[in-house]
Amino acid sequence: MKYAVITGTSKGLGASIAVLLLKQGVHVIGVSRNKDKKLEKVAQENNVTYQHYTCDLANVEKMDKIFSIIASQFIRKKISMIYLIHNAGTVNPINTAENYIPEAITSHVHVNLIAPMIASSLFLNVAKTSNTPLINVFVTSGAANRSVYGWSAYSATKAGINRYAKTIALEQDMLETNSKVMIFDPSIMDTEMQTEIRSSSKEAFQDVEQFQQYKQENKLRSTNTVAKVLIDILLAPERIENGGYYSVKDIL
Ligand SMILES: NC(=O)c1ccc[n+]([C@@H]2O[C@H](COP(=O)([O-])OP(=O)(O)OC[C@H]3O[C@@H](n4cnc5c(N)ncnc54)[C@H](OP(=O)(O)O)[C@@H]3O)[C@@H](O)[C@H]2O)c1
Structure with missing residues (x-):
């Protein structure tokens, strides 16, 4: 019996990943x-x-409680594989840093960085205790590796999650556990996140016209196409490189 725990399944990439895994006989x-x-x-x-x-x-309090409940289920069941897919994310606030307000920064960092760190910590512990294979997938963005005017929060949290993922991969290797970690870069997709990006003002986000053009020129991939790339990787877990960076742009 295989299980996938996916954040952000209400729409976009997370919903497509959920559908494809369910169709492969994975409980979600x-x-x-x-x-x-x-x-x-x-x-x-x-x-x-x-x-x-x-x-x-x-x-944080609520998510910690919910992930503790989810993880505790896995101690009692006989599971052959757990996939933990940290997909939920926000690009907001989009603005230059001097215009950020503390509440928006706090919420952003909680969703993009703290929640995946807490959830993966709980799951790594349960996987170790129950000796269950675990694959942690961190959905990242190209913005982790370059500076984008108006996206300082997003670039910072995605860069942070990449380093976090690489570090826990190193630890799991040295601990010789059954857990692997991968970073998945979906590139640009046609989702509500892109709608939000396109509706930014030029003052807040200098590249807004370029992103409007991506949509007009049909350059945004469908979430089903991108999810299929991830599912193909996940269904051959023995081939996954622990700590590896998998970019849809390199694969398609
Ligand atoms: N779209 C792109 O071009 C693109 C490019 C590079 C990377 N990415 C990354 O790909 C991932 C998926 O993005 P997407 O484009 O599919 O985004 P999306 O369409 O905006 O969907 C985001 C998902 O995250 C969930 N989410 C957001 N804030 C949340 C919160 N506070 N609590 C719980 N869930 C929350 C949403 O659920 P609820 O609103 O129901 O809570 C939704 O299911 C993200 O990590 C994003 O950074 C996207």
């Missing part, structure tokens, strides 16, 4: 503030389960 647990009702139907059609936990990942 989704965590987001809203629920995509079609996922339960897809689960039923494929004789697997979809469980949803409604949670704001910016709320």
Whole structure:
């Protein structure tokens, strides 16, 4: 029995990853503030389960409690593989740093950096105790490796998650556990995040016209295309390089 715990399953890339894994016979647990009702139907059609936990990942106390409940289920069950996919993310606030307000910075860092760190810590512990293979997937962005005017928070949290992922990969290697870590860069996709980006003002985000052009010129990939790339990697776990950086741009 394989399980995937995916954050941000209500829409975008997370919803597509959930559908494709359910179709491959993987039980899925989704965590987001809203629920995509079609996922339960897809689960039923494929004789697997979809469980949803409604949670704001910016709320550390609540997310810690929910992930503790989810992780504790795995101690009692006989599981052959757990995938923990840190997909939920926000690009907001989009603005130059002097215009950031503390609440927006705090919420951003909680969703993009602190929640994945807490969730992976809990799961690494459970995987070690129960000797269950675990694959932690951190969804990143090209913005981690370059500075983008108006995206200082986003670049900082995505760069932070990359270094976090690489470091826990090193630790799991040295500890000789059954856990692997990978970083997944989906490149540009046609999602609500891109709609938000395109609606920014030029003062807040200098490259806004370029992103409007990506949409006009049909350069944004569909989330199903991108999710398929990830699923192909996940279904051959023995080939996954621990700490590896997998970019859709290099694969497609
Ligand atoms: N779209 C792109 O071009 C692009 C490019 C590079 C990297 N990425 C990365 O790919 C991942 C998926 O992005 P996407 O484009 O699919 O985004 P999206 O369409 O905006 O969806 C984001 C998902 O994250 C969840 N989420 C956001 N804030 C949350 C919160 N506070 N608590 C719980 N869940 C929250 C949302 O669920 P709720 O709103 O229901 O909570 C939603 O399911 C992100 O990590 C993003 O940084 C995207």
